[in-house]
Amino acid sequence: MERVVLLDETGQVAGTAAKAEVHHDATPLHLAFSCYVFDGRGDLLLTRRASSKATFPGVWTNTFCGHPGPGEPLDTAILRRARQELDLEIDALRLVLPGFRYRAEQGGVFENEMCPVFVAHTSDVPGDPDPTEVDEVRAVAWEPFRDDVLAGTWPGISPWCADQVRDLAPLGPDPVRWAPGDPRALPPAAFLAS
Incomplete structure (x- = not known):
């Protein structure tokens, strides 16, 4: 049974709970992560969450x-999840938004996470995405995607991705050149996991 790390308001471990x-x-409040993977052409691999998911389907x-x-x-955990969800090998993993936190609701179900954001690269193409997790994978150029999200014109984007793109935009137009985030700004629980 997969378990998640529960947090207090300072980001310290407050226990664990079954993910389900x-x-x-x-x-x-619990600990999570988000990862933005860029392919060999420099495009972002964007995913559409499975329509069968309990949280934020589709x-x-x-x-x-x-x-x-x-x-x-x-x-x-990030390398594990890339393989599980997308059958994808990633490299050049780096932290970019250590202090990202959000709360969002859809259909009466809430997400409530301290969710550090990472960027990575791949020379792979997603192999066989897990259909319980992902309905579709699409490669998109970062700048037009960023601009559409910031303008509110990208249809059906997750609320956390919209917030993350807003926070990533000031890092510059080229994700390869994004400065790494300060690991000291991670939730304290992240250090206990390391």
Whole structure:
């Protein structure tokens, strides 16, 4: 049974809970991550969440998201999730938004996460995405995607991706040149997992 790390308001570990039971109308704050993967052409791999998912089904979002398990280092969790969700090998993983946090609701189900944001690269193409997680993968040029999200014209984007794009935009037009985020700004629980 997959478990997630629960957090207090300072980002310290407050316990664990079964992932299958944590998302509801009073979702507790927990540790997560988001990853933006760019392919060999420099395009962002964008995914549409499976329509069967309990949380935010069918929305377009960053390449993938996930939750580190108790005691699991963030980088290990990210590599694991890339393989599980997209059958994808990634490299050049780096932290860009260490302090990202959000709360969002759809259909009475809430997300409530401290969710550091990472960027990575791949020379792969997604192999066989897990159909319980992903309905579609699309490669898009970063700048037009960023501009559409900022203008509110990209249809059906996840609320966390919209917020992350707003925070990523000041880092510059070229994701390869984005400065790494300060790991000291990560939630303290992330260090316990490392």
